[in-house]
Amino acid sequence: MEDFEELEFVIPAYTRDTMPLDRLLQYLQQIGELLAAPEAMHLVAIEESSTKPVFRMSSAAATSARDHAHEVRRGGGTRSQRAAFARIRQMVKLDGGKPASLTDRTGILLDFPPAPEEIGAIAGVRQAGSFDGSLLRVGGVGEFANILMRDLGGDVFSGFSAPKEVAKAMAKLLYEPIRVTGIGSWDRTSAGTWAMSKMLIQTYEPLVDESLDDVFRKLRAAPVVWPTNVDELMRTERELVP
Numbered sequence: 365m366e367d368f369e370e371l372e373f374v375i376p377a378y379t380r381d382t383m384p385l386d387r388l389l390q391y392l393q394q395i396g397e398l399l400a401a402p403e404a405m406h407l408v409a410i411e412e413s414s415t416k417p418v419f420r421m422s423s424a425a426a427t428s429a430r431d432h433a434h435e436v437r438r439g440g441g442t443r444s445q446r447a448a449f450a451r452i453r454q455m456v457k458l459d460g461g462k463p464a465s466l467t468d469r470t471g472i473l474l475d476f477p478p479a480p481e482e483i484g485a486i487a488g489v490r491q492a493g494s495f496d497g498s499l500l501r502v503g504g505v506g507e508f509a510n511i512l513m514r515d516l517g518g519d520v521f522s523g524f525s526a527p528k529e530v531a532k533a534m535a536k537l538l539y540e541p542i543r544v545t546g547i548g549s550w551d552r553t554s555a556g557t558w559a560m561s562k563m564l565i566q567t568y569e570p571l572v573d574e575s576l577d578d579v580f581r582k583l584r585a586a587p588v589v590w591p592t593n594v595d596e597l598m599r600t601e602r603e604l605v606p
Contacts, residue, residue: 369426370408372467375415377459383415391455392417395466397448397522398436398474399429426468433466433473442519447559453479493548495524495563496571502535511565513544523549523562534568541571 373395375383396402404425409418421429435441436449456464457478464476500520501512509531511524524544526534534542548563591597 367423368420369423369468371405371419371421371426371429371473372411373417373419374465374467375417375459376462376464377456378415380410380412380415383410387455387459388415388417391452391464393522394448394452394455398441398445398452399432400442400445400520401425401429401432402522404429430468430473437474443517443559444519444521447561449474449476450479451561452476489550489552490547491550492545493550493560493563494543494545495521495548495560496541496543497521498540499534499538499542502531502538504531508564511544521560523560524565525562526565530565530568534565537568537570542568543571544568 375391396405404421405419407417408420410416411418432441432445436445452464453476456476461478465472466474495513497513497515500514502509504510508525509528511526512522513524514520544565546563546566548560550558550560552558
């Protein structure tokens with residue numbers, strides 16, 4: 365019989381009776397992203413006093429979750445894990461500033477102090493965009509399916525969704541390179557860095573994995589008449605770019 369362990373996510377800003385459902389779901393989504401194991405986390409209780417979602421996980425999954433939490437605490441982890449940590453800190457700040465924490469039987473695994481004040485930070489800018497990566501999972505029971513993607517750098521993102529018809533067609537490309545386009549929600553930090561937090565996928569297309577030699581071969585075979593001094597023209601234009 366498989367052994368199980370329990371982890372608690374303590375949110376002091378609310379009690380079990382005052383926590384809005386949508387806010388709780390936002391917290392749970394981010395902690396699942398941070399621990400990189402939402403499918404292994406089973407919500408078994410919400411304890412009183414502070415809001416304390418209790419997750420039951422297999423011992424193997426709990427060990428992996430602890431490793432991810434320790435990596436993030438040291439400033440490491442994937443880009444999506446660090447982004448989830450930052451979003452939880454931002455939520456903590458907006459909810460009154462009382463630090464949240466992730467605990468297990470050994471004690472506190474990770475603290476979530478309120479995010480520092482940021483000048484010039486922007487959140488929730490909607491703009492069309494695209495994302496290249498591989499499709500990892502398609503699922504959900506609502507009107508829109510949840511989509512899990514991995515980018516070309518290896519980071520995993522869970523903020524994608526798509527209408528069921530689109531998601532059903534995309535499922536045929538599971539674990540394959542794919543480009544998705546749609547309306548994204550973008551956040552900007554005070555340092556000026558933009559990051560996409562979620563996207564409603566509207567269209568998709570498979571990506572063909574071609575070598576650089578194949579790409580150049582196709583370019584040379586294209587029916588284009590190049591001027592004899594094309595190299596000189598391109599260098600000149602490049603120098604004129606500010």
